[in-house]
Amino acid sequence: MIALDAFGGDRAPEEILAGALLAHRQGVPVVLVGNAEKLRGKVPHGLTVVHAAEQVQMDEPATTPLRKKPDSSIRRIFELVRDKQATAAVTCGHSGAAMACALHVLGPVPGVTRPPLATVVPRRDGGQLVLLDLGANVDCKADVLVQFAVLGDAYARAVLRIDRPRVGLLANGEERGKGNEQVRQAWQLLEAMSVQERGHPGTTGLHFVGNIEPLQAMRGECDVLVCDGFVGNVMLKTVEGTVEVVARILKEEILRRGSDRFAAWLLSGAWRRFRQRTTYDNIGGALLLGVNGVAVVGHGRADARAVASALRFAHSCVQAGLVPQLRTQVGSRLVKG
Amino acid sequence: MIALDAFGGDRAPEEILAGALLAHRQGVPVVLVGNAEKLRGKVPHGLTVVHAAEQVQMDEPATTPLRKKPDSSIRRIFELVRDKQATAAVTCGHSGAAMACALHVLGPVPGVTRPPLATVVPRRDGGQLVLLDLGANVDCKADVLVQFAVLGDAYARAVLRIDRPRVGLLANGEERGKGNEQVRQAWQLLEAMSVQERGHPGTTGLHFVGNIEPLQAMRGECDVLVCDGFVGNVMLKTVEGTVEVVARILKEEILRRGSDRFAAWLLSGAWRRFRQRTTYDNIGGALLLGVNGVAVVGHGRADARAVASALRFAHSCVQAGLVPQLRTQVGSRLVKG
Numbered sequence: 001m002i003a004l005d006a007f008g009g010d011r012a013p014e015e016i017l018a019g020a021l022l023a024h025r026q027g028v029p030v031v032l033v034g035n036a037e038k039l040r041g042k043v044p045h046g047l048t049v050v051h052a053a054e055q056v057q058m059d060e061p062a063t064t065p066l067r068k069k070p071d072s073s074i075r076r077i078f079e080l081v082r083d084k085q086a087t088a089a090v091t092c093g094h095s096g097a098a099m100a101c102a103l104h105v106l107g108p109v110p111g112v113t114r115p116p117l118a119t120v121v122p123r124r125d126g127g128q129l130v131l132l133d134l135g136a137n138v139d140c141k142a143d144v145l146v147q148f149a150v151l152g153d154a155y156a157r158a159v160l161r162i163d164r165p166r167v168g169l170l171a172n173g174e175e176r177g178k179g180n181e182q183v184r185q186a187w188q189l190l191e192a193m194s195v196q197e198r199g200h201p202g203t204t205g206l207h208f209v210g211n212i213e214p215l216q217a218m219r220g221e222c223d224v225l226v227c228d229g230f231v232g233n234v235m236l237k238t239v240e241g242t243v244e245v246v247a248r249i250l251k252e253e254i255l256r257r258g259s260d261r262f263a264a265w266l267l268s269g270a271w272r273r274f275r276q277r278t279t280y281d282n283i284g285g286a287l288l289l290g291v292n293g294v295a296v297v298g299h300g301r302a303d304a305r306a307v308a309s310a311l312r313f314a315h316s317c318v319q320a321g322l323v324p325q326l327r328t329q330v331g332s333r334l335v336k337g
Numbered sequence: 338m339i340a341l342d343a344f345g346g347d348r349a350p351e352e353i354l355a356g357a358l359l360a361h362r363q364g365v366p367v368v369l370v371g372n373a374e375k376l377r378g379k380v381p382h383g384l385t386v387v388h389a390a391e392q393v394q395m396d397e398p399a400t401t402p403l404r405k406k407p408d409s410s411i412r413r414i415f416e417l418v419r420d421k422q423a424t425a426a427v428t429c430g431h432s433g434a435a436m437a438c439a440l441h442v443l444g445p446v447p448g449v450t451r452p453p454l455a456t457v458v459p460r461r462d463g464g465q466l467v468l469l470d471l472g473a474n475v476d477c478k479a480d481v482l483v484q485f486a487v488l489g490d491a492y493a494r495a496v497l498r499i500d501r502p503r504v505g506l507l508a509n510g511e512e513r514g515k516g517n518e519q520v521r522q523a524w525q526l527l528e529a530m531s532v533q534e535r536g537h538p539g540t541t542g543l544h545f546v547g548n549i550e551p552l553q554a555m556r557g558e559c560d561v562l563v564c565d566g567f568v569g570n571v572m573l574k575t576v577e578g579t580v581e582v583v584a585r586i587l588k589e590e591i592l593r594r595g596s597d598r599f600a601a602w603l604l605s606g607a608w609r610r611f612r613q614r615t616t617y618d619n620i621g622g623a624l625l626l627g628v629n630g631v632a633v634v635g636h637g638r639a640d641a642r643a644v645a646s647a648l649r650f651a652h653s654c655v656q657a658g659l660v661p662q663l664r665t666q667v668g669s670r671l672v673k674g
Contacts, residue, residue, distance in 0.1 A: 123582075179567065218579070227571075238575040245460075254604065263601070265600075271590075274587050
């Protein structure tokens with residue numbers, strides 16, 4: 001059962017409930033978490049509710065569910081995971097509060113000090129790119145970037161079933177020595193880890209491919225792209241912004257001439273499929289990687305389709321056995337002695 | 338006269354010469370700089386050559402023109418500016434070497450310690466966004482980000498003729514307190530500068546608008562966007578990569594059905610205009626801001642059209658009187674005592 005925060009997100013609870021139903025029909029087991037009274041008469045047939053009286057608003061501090069609202073839905077979903085009553089927690093609510101609850105309630109996997117937010121974006125070659133950190137940790141020293149690399153590698157192996165994922169460091173150039181101070185240090189640590197693991201025949205060690213630029217990553221030169229949360233957040237939002245600007249420019253140019261408008265009408269199917277492939281509704285949100293449980297934070301503006309994506313994303317992590325595999329890999333690579 | 342490095346860029350000298358001719362016909366005064374013997378018989382009618390025997394290759398160290406090739410074309414263009422024989426220097430060659438030469442030969446404007454690379458990108462609202470640093474300085478402390486803000490502001494006033502440019506700090510959220518450590522510190526310094534200048538009635542002080550996210554900047558919430566060279570480079574290359582991926586996805590979806598292919602054929606004019614607006618050929622390259630002269634570094638893969646853009650970009654800076662205005666503004670804001 002995946003515990004879904006019914007009161008998280010700008011369009012809660014209506015779109016959340018609709019998304020839960022969508023995912024339920026696709027075979028994803030969901031349990032709604034939220035104020036049962038407020039949900040009365042609204043819960044779709046076949047879904048059940050776990051009561052949590054309180055609700056955290058977007059403008060409250062991230063610590064609210066921990067300090068002031070112990071019975072809030074955004075906290076309860078993680079407690080259900082901790083108590084083995086749910087296999088994963090999903091919320092489209094306050095992302096800071098979600099991270100604080102996940103970390104406090106579930107705790108980090110031993111060896112991880114700063115769990116990152118990760119997501120999977122489509123590449124030009126048709127493959128998938130694991131991108132992390134998306135914003136959980138804005139200031140990262142080199143050892144934290146190494147944690148991200150190990151976590152991203154474990155995710156790609158467990159969930160994407162890639163044998164030996166190519167792990168790259170996001171940088172401003174591919175040559176050794178490029179990157180800012182933290183990236184240059186992380187390069188050395190990851191290169192050393194990679195070389196050391198190559199020394200053990202028969203193992204599938206870390207496949208570090210060095211510095212990777214954004215264009216090269218999008219073209220398919222790596223499977224996992226590591227950066228600090230500041231840069232990752234800027235990169236993700238730049239992609240969103242560029243898609244928006246590009247779509248706008250294209251529309252303007254198409255609407256400039258009558259015959260183009262006719263052609264555009266003929267093209268509307270292709271355009272719809274294009275928008276589907278380029279909206280973030282299909283990505284499913286961000287996974288907080290490195291805590292003892294599957295924790296997914298969806299987009300605050302999520303509609304039913306996006307909520308269903310987030311639920312499927314969480315479900316795929318559960319089915320792949322992500323957390324036990326993370327613990328094993330992180331344990332062998334990051335826990336000393 | 339704008340001094341153009343005839344032997345800088347992957348397609349030099351052919352595309353460089355063709356670009357020089359294009360700009361020359363558009364009324365931009367150009368002088369070619371390079372090995373006169375190698376150029377013999379190739380120089381378009383109406384253009385002259387200043388001889389520089391040597392050429393710096395892309396795989397040589399950035400210091401090569403300063404240490405080993407004193408008569409290289411990439412160095413000579415800046416010497417012509419220094420000696421008042423040219424008004425600006427343009428190269429599509431080794432960008433590290435270009436920056437080293439510009440800084441060494443022209444020297445920084447007093448008050449500037451780390452000249453940034455700046456460019457102007459189109460916004461969704463039809464306006465223009467000055468983005469800096471694009472990669473000249475990967476590790477920047479807060480005071481360096483403040484220099485970038487003052488330089489970007491001066492550029493927007495002088496060249497784009499914006500009265501009181503809105504200057505933003507690139508961050509992962511708009512609220513105060515967002516950003517990494519350097520950004521948070523720069524926020525405070527810029528806010529203080531902005532408040533202090535507001536105190537002098539009649540002046541048009543720095544208009545600092547705080548933290549800005551990429552999407553908001555692209556939509557038009559600021560005129561100048563400040564970040565360190567690592568983040569700026571990642572952002573610029575993410576835009577390039579996203580445009581490429583988006584165009585590819587759209588093509589795939591269009592080619593999926595026969596009727597769509599017909600529609601696409603009808604749309605080819607709109608598509609061509611779209612590609613023109615979204616390729617970087619029209620942007621003109623990057624300006625090294627804060628040295629005593631106009632120094633433009635074009636794209637290494639520049640074709641004739643892109644070379645002409647870079648020349649027009651440099652020309653617009655000269656005509657606007659950029660450097661004297663920079664000196665005044667930087668002098669009053671950054672030079673202590």
